[in-house]
Amino acid sequence: xxVLIYIDSADGHVKKSSLEALTxxxxxxxxxxxxxxxxxxxxxxxxxxxxxxxxxxKIYHANNDLLNHVDAQVFTNVIAxxxxxxxxxxxxFSNNVNGKSIAPRLSAKLKxxxxxxxxxxxxxxxxxxxxxxxxxxxxxxxxxxxxPVKIIAVAPNSYKTIAGEGTAEVVLLNxxxxxxxxxxxxxxxxxGEVPLSEAxxxxxxxxxxxxxxxxxxxxxxxxxxxxxxACSRPVADTDWRPHHEHVGQTGLAIAPNLYIAIGISGAIQxxxxxxxxxxxxxxxxxxEAPFFKAADYGIIGDAFDVVPKMNEAIKKMKGL
Amino acid sequence: MKILVCISKxxxxxxxxxxxxxxxxxxxxxxxxxxxxxxxxxxxxxxIELKEKDxxxxxxxxxxxxxxxxxxxxxxxxxxxxxxxxxxxxxxDSFFIASQIAEVAKIGYDLIFTGKETIDYNxxxxxxxxxxxxxxxxxxxxxxxxxxxxxxxxTREIEGGEEICEVEFPVTVSCQKGxxxxxxxxxxxxxxxxxxxxxxxxxxxxxALTAITSFELxxxxxGVKLVSPDNxxxxxxxxxxxxxxx
Ligand SMILES: Cc1cc2nc3c(=O)[nH]c(=O)nc-3n(C[C@H](O)[C@H](O)[C@H](O)COP(=O)(O)OP(=O)(O)OC[C@H]3O[C@@H](n4cnc5c(N)ncnc54)[C@H](O)[C@@H]3O)c2cc1C
Ligand SMILES: Nc1ncnc2c1ncn2[C@@H]1O[C@H](COP(=O)(O)O)[C@@H](O)[C@H]1O
Numbered sequence: 001x002x003v004l005i006y007i008d009s010a011d012g013h014v015k016k017s018s019l020e021a022l023t024x025x026x027x028x029x030x031x032x033x034x035x036x037x038x039x040x041x042x043x044x045x046x047x048x049x050x051x052x053x054x055x056x057x058k059i060y061h062a063n064n065d066l067l068n069h070v071d072a073q074v075f076t077n078v079i080a081x082x083x084x085x086x087x088x089x090x091x092x093f094s095n096n097v098n099g100k101s102i103a104p105r106l107s108a109k110l111k112x113x114x115x116x117x118x119x120x121x122x123x124x125x126x127x128x129x130x131x132x133x134x135x136x137x138x139x140x141x142x143x144x145x146x147x148p149v150k151i152i153a154v155a156p157n158s159y160k161t162i163a164g165e166g167t168a169e170v171v172l173l174n175x176x177x178x179x180x181x182x183x184x185x186x187x188x189x190x191x192g193e194v195p196l197s198e199a200x201x202x203x204x205x206x207x208x209x210x211x212x213x214x215x216x217x218x219x220x221x222x223x224x225x226x227x228x229x230a231c232s233r234p235v236a237d238t239d240w241r242p243h244h245e246h247v248g249q250t251g252l253a254i255a256p257n258l259y260i261a262i263g264i265s266g267a268i269q270x271x272x273x274x275x276x277x278x279x280x281x282x283x284x285x286x287x288e289a290p291f292f293k294a295a296d297y298g299i300i301g302d303a304f305d306v307v308p309k310m311n312e313a314i315k316k317m318k319g320l
Numbered sequence: 321m322k323i324l325v326c327i328s329k330x331x332x333x334x335x336x337x338x339x340x341x342x343x344x345x346x347x348x349x350x351x352x353x354x355x356x357x358x359x360x361x362x363x364x365x366x367x368i369e370l371k372e373k374d375x376x377x378x379x380x381x382x383x384x385x386x387x388x389x390x391x392x393x394x395x396x397x398x399x400x401x402x403x404x405x406x407x408x409x410x411x412x413d414s415f416f417i418a419s420q421i422a423e424v425a426k427i428g429y430d431l432i433f434t435g436k437e438t439i440d441y442n443x444x445x446x447x448x449x450x451x452x453x454x455x456x457x458x459x460x461x462x463x464x465x466x467x468x469x470x471x472x473x474x475t476r477e478i479e480g481g482e483e484i485c486e487v488e489f490p491v492t493v494s495c496q497k498g499x500x501x502x503x504x505x506x507x508x509x510x511x512x513x514x515x516x517x518x519x520x521x522x523x524x525x526x527x528a529l530t531a532i533t534s535f536e537l538x539x540x541x542x543g544v545k546l547v548s549p550d551n552x553x554x555x556x557x558x559x560x561x562x563x564x565x566x
Pocket of ligand 2: 329358359363382383384414421435438442444
C-alpha cells in the first residue's frame with residue numbers, strides 16, 4: 001500500500017507546488033504507516049532520485065515524449081496505471097491548474113473520493129477527514145472521504161516544503177499512451193515573472209492608483225521583493241492590468257506569505273480571495289477602509305507618497 | 321449544435337457565512353441566492369453569444385438541486401437558453417452531481433459548459449468528472465471560445481500564461497473571466513422565461529464518495545499594527561524582523 005504523489009512539471013522541471021505535494025504526501029504516508037511513492041510523466045531535466053529528500057522512496061517515471069505536454073485525459077489513464085503498480089490507497093495532487101484538470105477525472109475513473117484545495121493533513125484518527133477552504137476562504141469544511149481509494153488535491157502555498165535526506169529509486173513505467181484529442185496550437189508564457197498562484201510574496205493594487213500609468217512603482221516593489229503582482233477586479237475589468245492578475249472571489253484565490261494591498265478598499269469579494277495570506281499589509285489613505293480589519297500591518301497614507309518610500313526602505317534593507 | 325450549460329446556485333457574494341446544527345449545516349437564514357457567477361457571466365453568456373451568431377444552436381440548462389433552485393434557473397432562462405432540466409436532488413458531493421449531469425447529457429450534446437468553480441464549495445471538479453464519465457476531452461479554465469466548423473478553438477489559462485488549443489466536438493469546457501461580459505436580463509427575457517420548459521427529472525442512484533462532517537470559521541485576526549507614513553522604514557523592519565516574510 002502506498003500514498004502516491006503526482007509530480008507536476010513544466011518544461012522538464014518539477015514545480016514548486018509539487019515539492020509541497022511531495023512533502024504532504026510523504027508525511028501522510030508516515031502517518032498511515034505505508035510507503036510514499038510518486039509518479040512523473042514526460043521527459044525530465046531534473047535529478048529525480050534527489051526528490052527522495054522530500055520523503056518519497058520510489059518514483060514511477062513514464063518517460064515518454066508524448067507525455068511532455070499535459071493532456072488531462074491521457075494523463076489520467078497513465079496515472080491510473082501507476083496507482084495500480086504502486087497499490088496506492090491515497091493519491092496526492094497539487095491543486096494547481098493541472099491538478100484541477102487531472103484529479104477530478106481520476107476521481108471519476110477510479111470512483112475515488114476527491115477533496116480539492118486541502119489545507120492540512122487529513123485527520124485519520126477516526127475515518128479520513130480532510131480540511132479545505134470553502135466559501136472562497138470565508139470558512140473551512142471538514143470532509144470525510146468514504147471510498148477505499150482517496151484523492152487529495154493540496155492548495156498551493158498551504159503546506160510547507162520540508163527537505164531532509166534520502167534518494168528515491170526511479171523505476172520506468174511502461175505505458176501505452178493514447179493520442180490526445182486536444183491539439184495545442186500556441187503557448188504564450190509571460191517569462192521572467194513569478195506566477196501568481198505559486199508566489200510567496202504578492203504586491204497588489206487597486207483603483208486607488210488612479211490609472212495604469214501609475215503601476216511603475218508597484219512593479220518596482222514587486223521586482224525588489226521578488227514578488228508577483230496582482231490587482232482588484234475593477235482594475236482588471238478596465239484593462240489597467242491583465243485579467244490573470246485579478247484576485248478575489250471571482251478571480252484567483254491565493255495564500256502567499258505576504259500580501260501587500262495598495263489602494264484597495266477591501267470589499268468582501270476581494271478579501272475572499274486573499275484572506276488566507278499569512279501576513280497582510282494595507283496601504284490606504286482612508287482610515288475607514290474595510291481592509292484594515294483584515295490586515296496585520298498598515299499605513300494610513302497616500303500611496304503616491306508611501307510606496308516610493310517603501311521601495312527606498314526595501315533597497316536599503318537589501319543593501320541595493 | 322446542442323449546448324448544455326451547467327448552472328449552480330450559490331449564496332450572494334456578500335452573504336453572511338454562518339453555520340447551524342452544531343456547525344454541520346450552512347445557515348440559509350436571510351441568504352440571497354444567485355447563479356454562480358462563473359456559470360452566469362461566462363458559461364451561459366458565451367453560449368448565448370454563440371446562439372446569437374447561429375440561431376440553429378439549441379441551449380439547454382441543467383442544474384442539480386431541489387425546488388429551491390427554480391428561481392435561479394428561471395433567471396438563467398431569462399438571460400437565454402431554450403429549456404432547462406433540473407435533477408431533483410440536493411447534494412454537495414461532486415461525484416454525485418457530476419453523475420447526474422452526465423446522465424442528463426447522455427442524449428448527446430456537442431458542447432458542455434461549466435463554470436470554473438462554485439464560489440461556495442470551490443471544488444473546480446465537476447467539469448472534469450462529467451468529461452471523464454462521458455469519455456470526453458475537457459478543456460479547463462477557458463478564457464476564450466470560438467467555433468470553427470466541427471472544431472472548437474479555445475484559449476485557456478496555464479500557469480504563467482495561456483495556451484490555445486483545438487478540439488473536435490463533443491467537448492466539455494470550464495469557463496472563466498474573458499469568455500464573455502456579464503449581462504442583465506431584460507423584461508422580454510424575463511417574460512419569455514416564464515413559458516420556457518423547465519423539466520424536473522428524478523436522480524439516478526449514485527453513492528456519494530464524500531460527506532461534509534463539519535464547518536469552521538477562520539480565527540479572528542489579532543488586529544492591525546499601524547505604522548506612521550513618516551516612518552515607512554519601520555514597516556519594512558517589522559516585515560523583515562517580526563513577520564519574517566521579506
Ligand atoms: C459578484 C461580485 C464579485 C466580485 N468579485 C470580485 C473579485 O473577485 N475581486 C475584487 O477585487 N473585487 C470583486 N468584486 C468587486 C468588489 O465588490 C469591489 O468593488 C472591488 O474590489 C473594489 O476595488 P478597489 O478596492 O480597487 O476599488 P475601490 O473600492 O474604489 O477602492 C479604492 C481604494 O483606494 C483608496 N485610495 C484612493 N486613493 C488612494 C491613494 N492615493 N493612496 C492610497 N489609497 C487610496 C480608497 O480609499 C479606496 O479604499 C466583486 C463584486 C461583485 C458584486
Ligand atoms: N448542483 C449543480 N448543478 C449543475 N451544475 C453544477 C452544480 N454544481 C456545480 N455545477 C457546475 O460545475 C461547475 C464547477 O463546480 P465545482 O466543481 O463544484 O466547483 C460549476 O461552475 C457549475 O457549472
